Amino acid sequence: MKSIYHLLILCLCASLLSACQISYLVKSGYNQMKLLSQRVPIEEALKDPQISETDKNKLRLAQEARKFAEKDLHLKPTKNYSSFVQLDRPYVTYVVSAAPRWELKHYQWSYPFVGKMPYKGYFNENDAREEEKDLQQNENLDTYMRGVSAYSTLGYFNDPLLSSMLRYDDYDLVNTIIHETVHATLYIKHAADFNERLATFLGNKGAEQFYLKKEGPDSKTLLQLRKENDDAKAFSKFISTELAALEKWYKDLPADDRSEDKRMERIRQIQEKFTTELQPHLQTDNHKKFPELKLNNARLLVYKTYMQDLSDFQTLYELLGSDYSRFIENCKALEKAPDPTAALKQMIVDITKQAQQK
Incomplete structure (x- = not known):
């Protein structure tokens, strides 16, 4: 019900935007809800015979990292990463960035709640490619499109662990869990660059502390x-x-x-x-x-x-x-x-x- 409430608020805010923005937000909201509807508790995923033991070990590690982020690093406690979603694609979303050709300046999009952001995400790869093509041809911008394995909804939804995240090395998975938990703890509106650098820095520091505690000062991972x-x-x-x-x-x-x-x-x-x-x-x-x-x-x-x-x-x-x-x-x-x-x-x-x- 909480997820439905957040989606309704998002759609209400969309009424203040252009027709293209409304279409994008509604479509993104639908895909977000579809993703959330596929969640299963971690405990249930650990009993699934279709999930390999290697991936189950990653799920267990992610739970360790989640608890460490909250108890040892004192980041905001959430229900994030307490569930799992098996995707049918290599990436959960596809992100488009853009910039003028003769200026190092972000092309930015505006969103409800989080403000301006230097990228736009799509659940469908073809939609992302269409956005990229439009920016190149109609606005003469440099573009960059990339697949994304993990993202944060900043506490608006209970983010699941995704099968795309299980491809990470163990320490990269730990870093990602801490990185995204930093976003849930502190996210400054209209300051995407600052937020990402902060999460990058604290993800790196937090992962070091995690392995120092888990494996000791002589840890090869550390x-x-x-x-x-x-x-x-x-x-x-x-x-x-x-x-x-x-x-x-x-x-x-x-x-x-x-x-x-x-x-x-x-x-x-x-x-x-x-x-x-x-x-x-x-x-x-x-x-x-x-x-x-x-x-x-x-x-x-x-x-x-x-x-x-x-x-x-x-x-x-x-x-x-x-x-x-x-x-x-x-x-x-x-x-x-x-x-x-x-x-x-x-x-x-x-x-x-x-x-x-x-």
Whole structure:
């Protein structure tokens, strides 16, 4: 009944939107309800002979991670991931992102409750491809479409574990559970980039703490996680610098000197720089495909959403004594800030000054 209530509220809000938005929201709402109707309790899924023992172990691990996120990390208790859905497709949704060709700026969509977002999701792959085609042809935008294995409804529904999530490595599954629980705990309207970077940072930290408790300080899993998280920090620093340089290049290049070949060559230079300057120093293969990717502004902005300036979160985390709960509480103070990213930087300055005065 709670899910039906939320869907009715969504449809009521849709009455204030355009016909295209109404159609999209109603269709998405229908597919969300269809997905929820397929849920079975985890306990029941663990008794299903059609589910492999490998997948059942992943279901058990997800329950461990869920309890750890709530009890040890003090994230918001929810009923998320206490049920399971077997999908008939590799991804649960397909997401489209877009950006102008000569500006590193998100094309954004507006939604009830959560505000503006730099992506639009579809349960049907063909619908996503149609959206992408329309943005390319009618608005002359760069686009990027990708399949998504997991997503959060931010507490509006009780999100199930999905069969698409069971393809993750164990530690990636743990990271994802914590990442999505961070969203359910703190989500700032109109600040998608900040929200995703926060969840990325806390997913990484939380997964380390999970395996430290589960397997101890000599855990091979923990060692691998720390290597991956170190690489994530290095890549974050690299891509943040390169995106800032590319943004300046766009602004400084005269309009009469612009060409698609020149633009693509400038983007390729980022990949070449990665290969020569960063890749030799990475400890894992997590970013090895970066030089081969077909990049454009829309795809580069995904890195901005998830990876840019993670160092600010690290700095605040260390200033707060590497205390996960204290870090979350301080971030909650940013909910009403017009620009939470700028407010985070100011918080770092203020806490640093207070520490120096003691």
